[in-house]
Amino acid sequence: MNALNRYVEKSFLIIDDFADYRTSLKNILIGIGAHHIDGAANADAAIELYREKKHDIILCDYKLGDGKDGQQVLEELHYREVLRNDTIFIMVTAENTMDMVVGAIEFSPDEYLTKPFTKQTLRTRLDKIYIKKEVLKPILKALNRQDLPSAMEHCDTLIANKSKYSLSCYKTKVDCLLKLGEYKKALSLLLKIAKQRELVWVLLGIGKCYLCLNHYEKAIKAFQKSLKINRFALSALDYQAEAFCALGEYNKALTSINNALKLSPKSLHRYKTEAFIATRLNDDTTLLKANRSVMSFAETSLSVKEGEVLSYLNSLVKAINLSTGTIETRLINEFTLELKKQLKTHKKSPQMQVSLNIIKAQYLSLSNDDIALNKMVSDISKQIIGLEGTIRSYLKGQLSYLKNTYSDIFNMSSVFMEYYISLSINNCEQYNELKANELHNKAIEESNTKERIKILKTAFTYSPHNFNMALDYLQAVIKAKGQAIDLSNDELSIFELSVQTAKDIDPADHRNTLFRNYLKQL
Amino acid sequence: MKDSKTIDFSTVLASAVHDMKNSLCMLIQSIDFLSHEAQKRNDKDSDELAKLHYEASRLNTNLMQLLSLYRAERDQLPLHIEEHYLDDVIDEIITKNALYIENNQLEVDTCVDDELVWYFDIDMISNLLNDIFINALRYSKGKIYISARLNEGGLQVIIEDNGEGYPERMLKIQDMPMQDVDLNAGRTGLGLFFSRLIATAHTNADKEGKITLENGGTLGGSKFTLFLP
Numbered sequence: 001m002n003a004l005n006r007y008v009e010k011s012f013l014i015i016d017d018f019a020d021y022r023t024s025l026k027n028i029l030i031g032i033g034a035h036h037i038d039g040a041a042n043a044d045a046a047i048e049l050y051r052e053k054k055h056d057i058i059l060c061d062y063k064l065g066d067g068k069d070g071q072q073v074l075e076e077l078h079y080r081e082v083l084r085n086d087t088i089f090i091m092v093t094a095e096n097t098m099d100m101v102v103g104a105i106e107f108s109p110d111e112y113l114t115k116p117f118t119k120q121t122l123r124t125r126l127d128k129i130y131i132k133k134e135v136l137k138p139i140l141k142a143l144n145r146q147d148l149p150s151a152m153e154h155c156d157t158l159i160a161n162k163s164k165y166s167l168s169c170y171k172t173k174v175d176c177l178l179k180l181g182e183y184k185k186a187l188s189l190l191l192k193i194a195k196q197r198e199l200v201w202v203l204l205g206i207g208k209c210y211l212c213l214n215h216y217e218k219a220i221k222a223f224q225k226s227l228k229i230n231r232f233a234l235s236a237l238d239y240q241a242e243a244f245c246a247l248g249e250y251n252k253a254l255t256s257i258n259n260a261l262k263l264s265p266k267s268l269h270r271y272k273t274e275a276f277i278a279t280r281l282n283d284d285t286t287l288l289k290a291n292r293s294v295m296s297f298a299e300t301s302l303s304v305k306e307g308e309v310l311s312y313l314n315s316l317v318k319a320i321n322l323s324t325g326t327i328e329t330r331l332i333n334e335f336t337l338e339l340k341k342q343l344k345t346h347k348k349s350p351q352m353q354v355s356l357n358i359i360k361a362q363y364l365s366l367s368n369d370d371i372a373l374n375k376m377v378s379d380i381s382k383q384i385i386g387l388e389g390t391i392r393s394y395l396k397g398q399l400s401y402l403k404n405t406y407s408d409i410f411n412m413s414s415v416f417m418e419y420y421i422s423l424s425i426n427n428c429e430q431y432n433e434l435k436a437n438e439l440h441n442k443a444i445e446e447s448n449t450k451e452r453i454k455i456l457k458t459a460f461t462y463s464p465h466n467f468n469m470a471l472d473y474l475q476a477v478i479k480a481k482g483q484a485i486d487l488s489n490d491e492l493s494i495f496e497l498s499v500q501t502a503k504d505i506d507p508a509d510h511r512n513t514l515f516r517n518y519l520k521q522l
Numbered sequence: 523m524k525d526s527k528t529i530d531f532s533t534v535l536a537s538a539v540h541d542m543k544n545s546l547c548m549l550i551q552s553i554d555f556l557s558h559e560a561q562k563r564n565d566k567d568s569d570e571l572a573k574l575h576y577e578a579s580r581l582n583t584n585l586m587q588l589l590s591l592y593r594a595e596r597d598q599l600p601l602h603i604e605e606h607y608l609d610d611v612i613d614e615i616i617t618k619n620a621l622y623i624e625n626n627q628l629e630v631d632t633c634v635d636d637e638l639v640w641y642f643d644i645d646m647i648s649n650l651l652n653d654i655f656i657n658a659l660r661y662s663k664g665k666i667y668i669s670a671r672l673n674e675g676g677l678q679v680i681i682e683d684n685g686e687g688y689p690e691r692m693l694k695i696q697d698m699p700m701q702d703v704d705l706n707a708g709r710t711g712l713g714l715f716f717s718r719l720i721a722t723a724h725t726n727a728d729k730e731g732k733i734t735l736e737n738g739g740t741l742g743g744s745k746f747t748l749f750l751p
Contacts, residue, residue, distance in 0.1 A: 018544065021547070024552065027551070028551060094543050094544070114645055118550070121617060124614060124617055167605045199603060199604065199605070201604075230600050230601065
């Protein structure tokens with residue numbers, strides 16, 4: 001295609017909340033020959049438009065006012081699986097303060113462009129991207145087909161030919177290796193690149209590999225090195241928090257997560273991590289704050305999960321118990337309103353009704369209204385008896401919570417205990433991260449599948465939020481399935497917990513690809 | 523209780539700069555558009571518009587420098603070091619200023635290998651080089667020469683012109699701390715200070731980047747050298 005009229009045929013989507021700027025940019029695009037140009041003022045409008053027309057090039061401002069930002073637009077286009085692999089996504093920024101986020105490559109824009117830019121600059125950049133995409137076509141096609149080994153082969157070819165895009169190819173290769181769970185190979189490649197130059201993404205990659213190989217201390221060192229070079233490397237902070245949690249060092253984990261939240265408060269995943277850390281630290285204030293953030297964040301994007309609602313209400317009851325005066329009154333109002341809202345929202349879900357009523361009982365126990373409490377407990381018992389079908393994990397979680405935190409109420413009805421036992425709920429409350437890690441490493445060395453599952457099961461009960469353990473457990477279960485080995489009830493319930501834990505992996509994390517592949521095999 | 527009269531300058535600065543940047547952005551893009559239309563019509567307004575474009579770009583550069591200096595002072599200046607091709611960087615700087623170059627009939631020559639790569643923060647270094655380039659355009663007597671190569675374990679980018687050269691005062695202040703610089707004397711040292719800041723912020727192993735101002739060079743005028751380890 002003649003480079004001069006390349007843009008005549010292409011369709012463009014401009015996403016910016018400032019109408020005058022959209023017009024100005026439209027003029028620039030017309031100046032480079034474009035005819036098909038659409039504009040959107042916010043993320044939602046943009047996503048709908050793109051869904052309809054699948055534009056060739058997206059020019060998206062990073063800051064889009066009050067709603068989602070440019071990065072979230074890219075991520076959402078990706079989650080909804082509408083983004084064409086050959087669409088070019090350019091992030092337009094007002095200044096050079098991009099928080100360094102290094103996740104899977106598909107969550108990175110093709111290019112960043114700083115305002116203001118002239119027509120020539122835009123054209124030159126676009127031309128360069130097209131040339132690059134042309135050269136990388138075989139790799140992109142392979143990635144499209146989810147054929148990671150082929151993609152890596154093509155990368156190797158370009159690297160061997162000393163292509164201008166060799167570094168891009170290395171990056172893609174590392175990305176593929178991480179998605180395949182080949183951490184040792186990825187690490188070796190990254191260390192080789194690091195010898196040439198310690199770029200931040202290389203150091204982050206090294207930290208990530210160590211993290212996934214359970215070398216938590218080495219991971220932390222690598223992340224600290226990258227933070228020294230760039231204090232704004234968000235991924236380093238997030239993964240560092242995960243590594244600290246894996247070592248049981250929750251205070252340090254909280255510092256990392258707080259630093260990340262200061263830089264970028266728009267992450268549901270981060271708030272959930274904060275909530276988990278707060279639970280481990282028995283820090284009720286932080287827990288309530290984190291739960292509130294999870295609720296308000298989830299409301300603006302996707303719908304809230306049941307477990308998150310229950311966690312929030314539970315922490316409100318705890319907070320009410322610990323406060324007095326006007327604060328207590330405000331909290332009671334907050335609780336009452338939310339409970340009412342949720343009971344209404346979930347009126348067609350018997351399991352949610354039971355869970356919410358349990359929380360209500362917890363609340364009633366704070367006052368001296370024994371009659372109301374007794375009635376509530378009696379009602380819940382009847383509801384439990386009437387439950388049918390597969391019991392959701394959020395209900396199991398709420399029952400466990402009741403047993404551990406409000407044992408008095410739990411003991412008020414034999415139905416609770418009987419039901420609890422019948423569900424074979426695994427009580428994972430005795431955290432011992434270091435022991436868990438020891439067992440985990442032992443399990444990795446174990447070649448016998450049955451034995452491996454046994455060790456992993458124990459490891460997991462000592463550190464049930466560990467993503468690596470959860471994934472390794474799932475992998476072992478897949479192997480067991482392949483070898484026609486049956487799992488005990490205990491082992492099955494840990495399997496369920498592993499899936500729940502793995503669901504919390506950030507979508508932009510490479511391990512998410514691994515998780516989804518495991519699910520397909522199960 | 524916080525004194526309501528106390529102004530938090532950082533917030534003021536951040537939002538003021540944000541607003542100014544938006545306006546400037548619109549301004550520059552508008553001027554660019556008008557310039558091209560005028561050029562097409564061979565309109566003599568084209569000259570005036572080129573001047574406008576130049577000044578608006580200077581404003582933008584100064585604003586960016588102001589923000590960076592402020593951030594650097596609070597240790598909040600993030601450098602995103604990546605691998606970049608020098609020919610791309612330099613091509614873009616020349617393209618950015620094409621209007622002024624054409625209107626003033628300047629001759630810009632380059633010597634940059636298309637395989638030359640180095641590691642630096644693209645936005646900061648582009649800004650730095652653009653600023654020096656703009657100065658060279660203004661003070662040049664028709665010719666500018668840009669070259670880049672690997673030397674002494676790092677990257678050397680040199681911008682030269684055939685103008686009068688740097689005044690003695692500027693040659694003296696290149697190593698002076700900012701507060702000792704006399705801002706009333708014509709070409710202020712702000713751009714210079716900024717360049718020095720960005721260059722030294724680029725470190726590798728134990729080496730730091732640096733800038734050097736000299737007179738003479740291949741074109742007999744000013745010679746600016748940027749070294750990045």
